[in-house]
Amino acid sequence: MTSPRTLYDKIWDSHVVEEQQSGNSLIYIDRHIIHEVTSPQAFEGLRMAGRSLRRKDTIIAVPDHNVPTTPDRATRIDSIESKNQLDALERNVKEFDVEYIPMLDVRQGIVHIVGPEQGFTLPGTTVVCGDSHTSTHGAFGALAFGIGTSEVEHAMATQTLILKRAKNLRIDVSGKLGIGVTPKDVALAIIGKIGTAGGTGHVIEFTGSTFENMSMEGRMTVCNMAIEGGARAGLVAPDEKTYEYVKGKPKAPKGGQFEMAVNYWNSLKTDPGAKYDKEVFIDAADIVPQVTWGTSPEDVLPITGNVPSPADAENADHKAAIERALNYMGLEAGTKLTDIKVDKVFIGSCTNSRIEDMRAVAEVAKGRKVSVKEALIVPGSGLVKRQAEEEGLDKIFIEAGFDWREPGCSMCLAMNADKLEPGERCASTSNRNFEGRQGPKSRTHLVSPAMAAAAAITGHLTDIREL
Amino acid sequence: MDKFTKIRAVAAPLPIINVDTDMIIPQNFLRTIERTGLGKHAFHNIRYHDDGTEREDFVLNRPAYRNAQILIAGENFGCGSSREHAPWALMDFGIRCVIAPSFADIFHGNCFKNGLLPIMLPQEIIDDLMKDAQNGANAVFTIDLENFEITRPDGEVVKFEIDTFRQHCLVNGLDEIGLTMEKDEKISEFEAKQKAQQPWLYN
Numbered sequence: 068m069t070s071p072r073t074l075y076d077k078i079w080d081s082h083v084v085e086e087q088q089s090g091n092s093l094i095y096i097d098r099h100i101i102h103e104v105t106s107p108q109a110f111e112g113l114r115m116a117g118r119s120l121r122r123k124d125t126i127i128a129v130p131d132h133n134v135p136t137t138p139d140r141a142t143r144i145d146s147i148e149s150k151n152q153l154d155a156l157e158r159n160v161k162e163f164d165v166e167y168i169p170m171l172d173v174r175q176g177i178v179h180i181v182g183p184e185q186g187f188t189l190p191g192t193t194v195v196c197g198d199s200h201t202s203t204h205g206a207f208g209a210l211a212f213g214i215g216t217s218e219v220e221h222a223m224a225t226q227t228l229i230l231k232r233a234k235n236l237r238i239d240v241s242g243k244l245g246i247g248v249t250p251k252d253v254a255l256a257i258i259g260k261i262g263t264a265g266g267t268g269h270v271i272e273f274t275g276s277t278f279e280n281m282s283m284e285g286r287m288t289v290c291n292m293a294i295e296g297g298a299r300a301g302l303v304a305p306d307e308k309t310y311e312y313v314k315g316k317p318k319a320p321k322g323g324q325f326e327m328a329v330n331y332w333n334s335l336k337t338d339p340g341a342k343y344d345k346e347v348f349i350d351a352a353d354i355v356p357q358v359t360w361g362t363s364p365e366d367v368l369p370i371t372g373n374v375p376s377p378a379d380a381e382n383a384d385h386k387a388a389i390e391r392a393l394n395y396m397g398l399e400a401g402t403k404l405t406d407i408k409v410d411k412v413f414i415g416s417c418t419n420s421r422i423e424d425m426r427a428v429a430e431v432a433k434g435r436k437v438s439v440k441e442a443l444i445v446p447g448s449g450l451v452k453r454q455a456e457e458e459g460l461d462k463i464f465i466e467a468g469f470d471w472r473e474p475g476c477s478m479c480l481a482m483n484a485d486k487l488e489p490g491e492r493c494a495s496t497s498n499r500n501f502e503g504r505q506g507p508k509s510r511t512h513l514v515s516p517a518m519a520a521a522a523a524i525t526g527h528l529t530d531i532r533e534l
Numbered sequence: 535m536d537k538f539t540k541i542r543a544v545a546a547p548l549p550i551i552n553v554d555t556d557m558i559i560p561q562n563f564l565r566t567i568e569r570t571g572l573g574k575h576a577f578h579n580i581r582y583h584d585d586g587t588e589r590e591d592f593v594l595n596r597p598a599y600r601n602a603q604i605l606i607a608g609e610n611f612g613c614g615s616s617r618e619h620a621p622w623a624l625m626d627f628g629i630r631c632v633i634a635p636s637f638a639d640i641f642h643g644n645c646f647k648n649g650l651l652p653i654m655l656p657q658e659i660i661d662d663l664m665k666d667a668q669n670g671a672n673a674v675f676t677i678d679l680e681n682f683e684i685t686r687p688d689g690e691v692v693k694f695e696i697d698t699f700r701q702h703c704l705v706n707g708l709d710e711i712g713l714t715m716e717k718d719e720k721i722s723e724f725e726a727k728q729k730a731q732q733p734w735l736y737n
Contacts, residue, residue, distance in 0.1 A: 084724045085717060089699030093717060095724055097735055105617065107567035118711070121721075124736075133565065148565030155567045192735065199616040199640055213640055215618035216569075217647035217710075225714040227721060231697070263552055264610040264636055297613070299639045320734030328734050363552050384551050384608055391550070480615075482561045489584075501556040501614060503579045 071338035073235045074304050075270045078210040078335065082193050084227055094230045096222045097192035098209075100178045101128040101165065103156040104482070105197030109220035110159040120163055121226040127187055128160045129168040131177045132482045136445050136472035141171055145484040176448025176474040179203040179417035183287065184450055186316025190305035190332040195222055200417045200498065201300075202293040206286035207313070208305035208335055210270070213294065234344035236269035236298065240277040242351035247531040249427065250285035251419060251496065251515035253277065254292035255357035259367040261347060266298025269345065272337065273303050277351045283312040284423040291418045292498055295364040305332045356531055358404055359500045359513040361392035366500070368404060370518070370530045376400035395502055396510050397490070404528050407512070410491040412442040412523035413505070414469075414516055416479035419496035420447030422454050424516040428469075429460040431520035431534065437468030442523040443485060444469050445477040469523065481506045494522035536649030537707035541630050542676045543603035546593045547667035551608035555620040555641060558612070564619055572619055573626030594627070598670035604677065606660065606667045607634040611652075612641025621648045631677050633684070635660050646700045647710065651679060653694045663692075679705055 072080070084093040106128070113119065120126065133149040134140060144150045153170070160167040168174050174181060179200055182188040188204040194211035195201060197219045204211035218228055238257055258265075271293050278286060286303045293301025303309075310329055313319045320328045355369040368375070374393070377400070380386035393400060398407070414420075414428055428444060444464050446452040452474055455461055464471045478485040479497035486506030487493055493511055496519045497504075500511040512528060521529040563575040581592045588595040594602060605624075611634040612620060621644050624632070631651040645652045655663070666687050667673045676685040679701060684692040703710060729736045 085720050087699065089697060089702075091697070091699050093714065093720070095721070095728070104564050108569050108618075111567070112711075116711070118715075146565065152565050152567060189735075191732075197616060197618075199614065213616035215616055215621075215640060215644035215647065217618060217644065221711050221714065224711050225717075225721065226725075227714055227717075229699070229710060229714065263613055264638070267610070267636060267639055297610070297638065320737070324734045324737075328732070331732060363554075365552075384549070387549070388551050480556075480561050482564060499554075499556070499614060501554045503560050504556055507560070507562075507579055507584075 071341040073337045073341045073343065074208060074272055074302050074335055075210065075233070075235055076341070078191055078193070079232060081191070087229070091229050091231050093227050094193065096195050096226055096228060097125060098187060098194040099126045099222050100182050100187070100196040101126060101219070102132055102178050102198065103130045103152045104132045105216050106159065106219055107152065107155045108216045109223060110163065112220040113224060118224045120165070120223050123163065123165055125226065126223070127166045127168065127185070128156060129175055129178055129181050130156055130170050132476045132480065134170050134475040135483055136475045136477050136485055138473065140473050149483065173449035173453060176451065177417045177420065177476055179291065180420060180447030180451065183207065184316065184448060186313055186319030189313065189319070190309060191335050195228070199294045200291050202298070203287050203291040203417055205290035205293065205301040206283060206303050207309055208302060208332065210300055210302070212299040233270045233299065234268055236266055236271045237343040237346045238271050238273050238349070239275040239346065240273070240349045240351050241275040242277060244277060244351050244354065247356055247517065248354050249515040249517060250281055250288040252354055252357045254289045255359070255364070255367045255513065256349065256354045258292065258296045258364050259357065260349065261296050263295060263363055263365040264297040266293060266296040269298050271296065271298040271301040273301060278303050279306070282423060283308055284421040287421065288418055292364070295498055304336045356515065356518055358518065358528055360396065360398065360404060361389070362395055362500055362502050364498070364500060364513065366392055370404055370528065372404055374398045374400055374402040374404065405530060406527065408492070408527045409494045409512065409522050410440050411487060411493045412439055412519050413478040413493055413495040413497065414443065414519050415445030415447070415477050416497035417447065418498045419516045420445060420451060422451050424496065425451065425455040425460050427516045428520040429463045431517050431524065431531070432467040432469060433463050435467055435524045437523045438526040439523050442469045443472055443478060445472045446474050448474045478505055480504060481509070494519045494528060535647065535707050535709060538630065538649050538651050538679050538704040540676065540678045540680065541603055542674065544599060544601060544671060545604035545606050545663070545667040545673050545675045546599040546602035547664050548593060548605050548607045549664055552610045552613055553607055554614035555612055555617050556614055558620040559617065559623040564617060569622050570626060572623035573628065576623040576627040601628065603628055604631045604633065604675055605629055606663050607632060609635040609657070611637050613638035616640045618644045618648070621645050621650045625650050633660065633663060646704060649704060649707070651677065651704060653684070653696070655692065655694060659692060
């Protein structure tokens with residue numbers, strides 16, 4: 068009898084093609100999503116070496132990072148380089164005969180929104196994409212992780228990657244979340260606790276009643292940010308909610324195969340007594356709405372807090388980091404977080420652009436008015452957009468003064484025209500507050516969709532519970 | 535891929551923790567379809583003023599470090615985005631080795647595919663190397679990957695560890711894809727087995 072195994076162990080073991088002497092393994096890749104930024108050099112590599120795709124049925128391609136989000140996107144060109152990259156993707160998918168969802172297709176959107184919506188992301192599979200937020204798909208109990216372009220090429224040519232087994236990190240959050248506390252706050256609170264390198268070398272399994280009771284959208288938000296905690300992948304065990312979400316999606320197994328798949332997926336849960344290398348326990352009741360003040364996702368505090376001081380640092384490196392962050396962010400130590408005024412608001416990204424996020428924003432926006440310079444809402448896909456419009460949410464947004472856009476990565480990383488001006492401060496539902504992330508000298512505060520909407524209304528960081 | 539056996543070069547100190555890949559190569563420069571030419575944009579936002587002139591406070595702009603091939607940095611180097619443009623930019627600038635207490639996983643893996651050597655050492659040793667690196671043009675280190683050795687400017691030798699497969703590939707400049715393609719039969723066997731057990735993955 069084999070010893071008890073974790074969810075991660077089971078998925079890993081079932082994908083080992085070969086154990087190599089060096090301690091690495093050749094791991095089979097089931098699903099691969101491609102976008103325009105990290106794939107052109109991989110296709111070029113294949114072309115130069117005269118190699119082909121091993122299994123094109125495991126790949127879908129969709130443009131997201133560079134696409135314009137304005138209504139005139141069909142004819143608009145934000146930059147010649149962006150156009151070149153988008154054109155290169157179209158050329159490559161045609162040449163290599165890869166399934167492609169073009170920009171004007173209603174299914175187009177951010178890779179990590181599209182995969183689950185199409186039923187391309189399935190429990191128990193390995194999913195890769197040349198994008199670090201591939202961890203999102205772990206919400207389905209898929210081992211999903213971001214890869215570099217060389218690995219994109221490797222996966223395309225061989226359907227495998229050479230990987231070292233990661234350690235198991237369990238993060239358990241149990242109990243009921245308070246009013247105004249969302250999956251985003253859970254993700255940020257976790258990163259605040261373990262730090263941005265806390266999960267390095269590990270795969271996180273999120274366990275506990277808080278995740279069991281969370282929607283698939285919420286689980287995706289949490290797994291999305293596993294990478295901000297240093298873990299290449301995050302996982303939630305598949306359950307009835309997962310199957311309910313997957314069932315009937317275009318690429319999901321059908322009929323008898325679906326039943327067969329569910330049987331298999333039910334066997335993936337971590338066995339009782341399985342050992343984790345590290346365990347972290349958090350009481351859901353201790354989590355309050357979160358906001359970042361600095362330039363790393365670990366620079367996060369409850370919205371009730373104050374901007375920290377370099378004097379609070381535990382060592383010289385961290386003191387220097389706080390000084391650097393305060394200087395960059397233009398903040399004074401001790402300032403109440405709710406006193407920080409914002410210039411713009413961005414609601415979107417693979418972290419928070421799903422239908423639930425749209426509903427949460429609408430709830431705050433209804434009957435109120437935006438007071439900041441610009442407040443963008445960028446749905447994660449054309450399908451999210453369509454559903455939001457069917458529910459009448461777009462009218463609420465527009466009436467409140469939000470700018471309702473077409474789907475894409477947009478101001479999360481500012482590769483298209485959606486960016487902050489130097490020095491501008493933004494409450495953002497995205498995942499990274501790095502220096503320059505939303506444009507040169509941009510200042511980002513990461514928050515939940517409801518908190519971003521509240522900041523758009525009040526003009527400053529706001530405790531959603533007090534709006 | 536470029537081979538990496540032994541280099542002797544100046545090391546530049548970059549005593550910043552959590553250096554993310556956005557800092558190494560900002561998003562503006564990701565709109566390329568080439569692997570080359572990114573060196574001039576490496577660290578763009580902390581390297582140049584708005585008018586394009588160089589910032590004196592950035593270490594690689596100082597005369598002694600302009601030809602540095604080694605970076606000594608703080609913990610969690612290369613965190614954030616999976617963009618391989620980060621190692622491409624460092625390599626194109628001329629950096630062949632980064633030494634830090636820890637690296638983010640994706641960046642760490644990407645380095646090896648491009649002939650860039652990431653070396654992990656305990657914080658106490660990094661602190662010493664960081665002091666060495668402050669000595670401008672005298673901060674000359676030797677990195678010997680065949681023998682897993684760093685020789686400090688004063689001649690002291692520091693040993694380091696690295697995955698033996700990655701070391702083998704770097705030292706010999708091997709193409710991993712070519713190596714894996716030799717396993718074609720095993721991969722086909724795996725697929726046949728998986729298809730029988732999980733046919734829905736092969737529709």
